[in-house]
Amino acid sequence: MHTELDHDIYDDMVQKHVSWRRIAKLFRPHAWRLFIVMLFIAVAAVGGTIAPFLIRAIVDDALPSRNINLLYLLVLGMGGLAALAASMSMLQVYFTTHVGQSIMHDLRVKLYAHLQSLSLRFYAYARTGDIQSRISNDIGGMQALVTNTIADVAKNVSVVLATILAMFFLDWRLTLLSFVTVPVMIWLNQRIAERRERIMYEQQMKLADMSSMVQETLSISGIILGRTMGRRQHLVNRFTKSSKEVSKLEIRAHTAGQGEWVFIYFGIDILPALTFLVGGGILVNYGSITIGTLVALIALQERLLWPLLELLHTNVEVRKARSLFARVFEYLDTKPDISEVDQPIPVSRSKVRGDVKFENISFTYDGQNKPAISYVDLAIPEGQRIAIVGKTGSGKSTLSYLMTRLYDVDSGRISIDGIDIRNLSFDTLASLIGIVTQDVYVLQGTITENLRFAKPDASHDELVAAAKAAEIHDLITALPLGYQTMLGERGHNFSGGEKQRLAIARVLLRDPPILIFDEATSALDNRTEASIVASIHKIGANRTTIIIAHRLSTVRHCERIVVLENGKILEQGSYSELINQNGAFNKLTHSELLPPRISDLSVGGV
Missing domain, CATH: 1.20.1560.10 (ABC transporter type 1, transmembrane domain)
Structure with a gap:
């Protein structure tokens, strides 16, 4: 009562x-x-x-x-x-x-x-x-x-x-x-x-x-x-x-x-x-x-x-x-806490280099006393492949949320080619950044409909090219209905690894200049992961690529590795530089946080 x-x-x-x-x-x-x-x-x-x-x-x-x-x-x-x-x-x-x-x-x-x-x-x-x-x-x-x-x-x-x-x-x-x-x-x-x-x-x-x-x-x-x-x-x-x-x-x-x-x-x-x-x-x-x-x-x-x-x-x-x-x-009457500026800066996708900078940014989640990100400065030159590693709760995924404006920084700024992302329209920002997360969301519909959600006017040849790059084309063509195969709610008739490959293909279809892979290979078996990582490095040759991962095999070939802890950068450098130091990265590689192998624990399959 x-x-x-x-x-x-x-x-x-x-x-x-x-x-x-x-x-x-x-x-x-x-x-x-x-x-x-x-x-x-x-x-x-x-x-x-x-x-x-x-x-x-x-x-x-x-x-x-x-x-x-x-x-x-x-x-x-x-x-x-x-x-x-x-x-x-x-x-x-x-x-x-x-x-x-x-x-x-x-x-x-x-x-x-x-x-x-x-x-x-x-x-x-x-x-x-x-x-x-x-x-x-x-x-x-x-x-x-x-x-x-x-x-x-x-x-x-x-x-x-x-x-x-x-x-x-x-x-x-x-x-x-x-x-x-x-x-x-x-x-x-x-x-x-x-x-x-x-x-x-x-x-x-x-x-x-x-x-x-x-x-x-x-x-x-x-x-x-x-x-x-x-x-x-x-x-x-x-x-x-x-x-x-x-x-x-x-x-x-x-x-x-x-x-x-x-x-x-x-x-x-x-x-x-x-x-x-x-x-x-x-x-x-x-x-x-x-x-x-x-x-x-x-x-x-x-x-x-x-x-x-x-x-x-x-x-x-x-x-x-x-x-x-x-x-x-x-x-x-609930006011959006993130909004576009009245006059967004127009940006041509073809002219974007992909130079990303995190400039002294800080961010705290509602209801938390401790900052998730604290005064982070990080420059990622155009076309560089960078890995971000750290313990759970270190702030790795938060960086991807802030970069895609799912949240806004409390202080500092994030820029692309020198332009504060808050001065870009939401559509422009979405066209510049493609992200694949660990928790993949698959729409209830056909494989073609799921892929074309990223690019409604994509031709079938474009779908095939994206699927091949994500190492899922052969799996799709082996199905009785091929690209017209229906996916159930949240894609539960696909395994976890298959859904992640589908999500990667969906992002690649949009051809963004900046790619973020947030634990995107965590559900893949070792052979598929090796193939996907090779594809990521191949397609990222002319893109700025940020790989957030726990697995050593995913990050070891990145040009630079950044180690986060408690929302702060502890160290950064190449794999060979960091592995030879007795620092945070060296300790991670000897713990369970960056294991060289991991079993594919996904359930189900096509």
Whole structure:
């Protein structure tokens, strides 16, 4: 159960991220369609208020005088009004559905595009399941609001206003009587709406928890972990508990305030009886109204109260939807901590030499007291092959993150050909640097689709050339479907080494002047690694190549080796220079950190 502090936090978040003006802005691009919808609603509302007057004419004029022609004419008029209302309703549904779907599409795309702009710092703490929940569950939950609710509100408001005017025209005394219970109903309705809004927010949080649990435990990695650890039943129990919490909140969301609704329904149901009682008393004692007027006013009252009840229900739904907007807008208001400069420096790929410099850079991860990189100065001339080695946590991979602007340095600068990388556009920087990491991500699709993700317009010959350079072409052509072979989620029908070779081919397809291999050969067997390393040195002949590795066989042929420890450079030089010194590199080669051989521990294969 939420505490009062939780309520305060929620109220602060809603006040910070959500306003009705901001929600209204979503509808501005569709103003002309909404205008047409309002026109349909106004026509239907005016037509609906005419019907009771026709009823009064039937009761007071046509029936007493037995004028069958007048009766036919009045009934025909009522039929025409019904046909008009049905036509307006059909057109209204058509236009509001288009508006609602367009708004949902725009909001989904805007949120997805914004999430793409956020740095790794955001994703280091955000849960994938929660992100998915906000894109699908939360925006999907707004569907009813933007598709139906707004139009329903306009329709019901127009009906209520038109009906009130018609009722006052018939008899102002009985009209005022019709509103005697309305203030109490509105007050009760606000209590219900506030309660259900908070429950909806809590419910969406629990749904996000459940979505994260499903995403984590029903992936291939999650299944392997659960079964090899003998924790399948534990995971089922966790999911059962989470699902039960969602079910309880679902029940609360639909039943909260039911006691108040009883009084609201009673207030609506009792009004016709009061009108008959008061109206009948006036008719009997004073004769100031006719029977037809009383019947017409009762008909109008029925037409008034049910739209009013719908507005009360809509108020609850709108308040519930506000909690969904709060979750979506919270992400949209998350500021990217890494952004492009207003006027990036244009750089031609063909003119880039690949001269890289780390100039007195420092960087600390959020929540860490100790810097990951501390005042590092490192110059890598164009075309040089350099290796970066060190213990786990020494800052090797952090350098690659900073160079590709997945994070930004806290101080100092990184430059390519003398240009600070922060002055380049993201697309330009991505075109200059290709990176292959240890944790290879393979898209679900064909091999061709995975390769062309790097270069959509690549020809088949270019795919083959990149695959041959990465020593994977022969493996692909041996498959029944060759380059059209489907890869499962995260490429689990490929071994770890095969996925890394595919990733290397994907990077080579882009032909960047600077290459970074971050433990890119760690999952390869010795023969394949030797072949890949030879290929790396061959393709890196005219490129600046940075190899981050633990294995001696990967780095020994590099022109320069840099040893990191605790985010600082301890020593650097050629392999022969460092191996003959009794320094940090010499100690690494005699430890398990730079073993000359390593077994291929990857599971599976094609």
